Amino acid sequence: MKKYKIGYTTGVFDMFHIGHLNILKRAKEQCEYLIVGVSTDEVVQNYKHKTPIIPFEERAAIVNAIKYVDEVVPQISMDKMLAYNKLHFNVLFHGSDWKGSDMYNKIIDEFSRIGVDVIFLPHTDGISSTYIRKKKENSNFGLKE
Numbered sequence: 001m002k003k004y005k006i007g008y009t010t011g012v013f014d015m016f017h018i019g020h021l022n023i024l025k026r027a028k029e030q031c032e033y034l035i036v037g038v039s040t041d042e043v044v045q046n047y048k049h050k051t052p053i054i055p056f057e058e059r060a061a062i063v064n065a066i067k068y069v070d071e072v073v074p075q076i077s078m079d080k081m082l083a084y085n086k087l088h089f090n091v092l093f094h095g096s097d098w099k100g101s102d103m104y105n106k107i108i109d110e111f112s113r114i115g116v117d118v119i120f121l122p123h124t125d126g127i128s129s130t131y132i133r134k135k136k137e138n139s140n141f142g143l144k145e
Helices: 018-028 041-048 057-062 082-085 102-114 129-142
Strands: 004-011 031-039 070-075 091-094 117-121
Touching: 004 018, 004 082, 018 031, 018 091, 018 117, 031 041, 031 057, 057 070, 070 082, 082 102, 091 102, 102 117
Parallel strands: 004 031, 004 091, 031 070, 091 117
Antiparallel strands: none
16 A cells, blocks of 8 residues: 555656656655646746757657556646646655755645645756756767757
8 A cells, every 4th residue: 555645746858867767656656646747848938948859749648658657637837736726636746856945845835734745756866858958969969960
């Protein structure tokens, strides 16, 4: 029996890498049903001010194919309470790189009032989509475009 019935996590999942897989695996280890919100291209543009390399539909299909994921939904807003009102999860998972941020301190406060836990999962050091993007830009991976 897992600690939580329904878990929720979100991400852009651009240029899917081992850090993404680790978050999904660790989240699923703690809940029976894992819902993953994949950020739409518009949401990423609004809060990161860049366009994902992989389009939303493809990123959502990749995440949906991962065995740890039970359901994929579009993340159309950074407001996690909107997601909760629709999905009614028991726990929100996020990478530990956001722990202590103003945004997540507010989310923890809001969710503690309604009995939803916020769990920070270990960030996989040395990898991120931003790192892959910069490496590609600097080396072009030896490929000609």
